[in-house]
Amino acid sequence: MEVIDQWTGQYASALQTALRLTQSEFAGQLGVARRTVAAWHERPDVVISTELQRVLDTAYERANEATKLRFVRQLQASDAAEANADSGVALTVAIAVVTKGSDVLIVCRREVDPSGITWQFPAGIVKPGAPSNAVAVRETLAETGIHCSVHTRLGRRVHPRSGVNCEYFLCEYLTGTVENRDVSENLDAIWVSRADVTRFISRDMIYPPVLRALEEVQ
Template sequence: MDVVDRWTGRRAAALQAALRMTHEEFAGHLGVARRTVASWHARPDVVLRPELQRALDTAHERAPAGARARFSHQLNAAPDGPAVQGQALTVAIAVVTRPDHVLLVCRRDAETSGLTWQFPAGVVKPGAVPELAAVRETLAETGVHCTVREPLGERLHPVTGVRCAYYLCDYLAGDATNQDAEENVSVIWAPVNVLTRFIPAEQLYPPILHALEGVPE
């Protein structure tokens, strides 16, 4: 049996494919959120957190012989190739505003210092409407109800390389609370005038900055 020294998004997706499981089934198998599994497909090069490394070690060790053989074949065929399920995924990002503030989540991220501030976001399923995904994931992550005011455009993220679709959203109701403690550490309303203290200016999509200039005080 092959030994995996380090689990990445690509290798986790390969194990999922070898086990012939859907996102929901694989998430349940590992005891993680569905969006966590989806994020591995969107970010194939991400190195997973230690607790996920251990969960995947166990899933790999307990996999049937046929599944382990399929997993080994995939890794040997293209160890550094594109992620399993090669369809390009889009992440819908909600820039939710209320007077003089914008909604942010603090994610655990093994690739940086361990924590990173971002706008609420979710992977768009094939055939799904990105605007609805942005609204749905904002509610699931933060408990905040919002509505899309206008699209801000799309780009390949300069750090992750993932295609991102941005939406300027208006706050409707709900208290900002951390609804996904597995992925996020905190949720806050950040003052617009200090946004770059949370997200480096060079990583911010320029249309976001332009849109936030019009946020009422």
């Protein structure tokens, strides 16, 4: 269990996200003004007052285990982004486009991504020094129970909506039965026909080399 020695704007914002509350709802739960919560997002390094430290302690202690797990993951993602920023390297996400015959693997996020997409290909944050292809394979297994291997690096871009560096890998299915292993982050994990993938993910949001790879004849 995460032990919070001192609540900062970053920690409070992470708790709000983990609880799946809007800023207004979170403010109402804590008994503070919405602008206070907004300020925490704007100033992640600010140390919160002693009185509100206790209120946040209570909110955290009352949270269920799934919420606490989301809280930890939110902090890990923030730390990875900060580490990349400190090193002068932009945040990178490795994306696995896993195919099995005429099907492709996708997951449904519980929360809407900054890109506005709900259905996505399995992906994971690449920490400094980590090989992107290994992250793509590892995160696919962690999220879906599917073992795969990288076939081709499809390319890299800055996502048009989220602004995150995305590195794409075409992967081959090896073994495993698809299942939603990351229930705190995802609602579902499924195989869909390559021909139907644009019913789940808008065509204009799919990296063109990914589209071309999925549209190729077997």
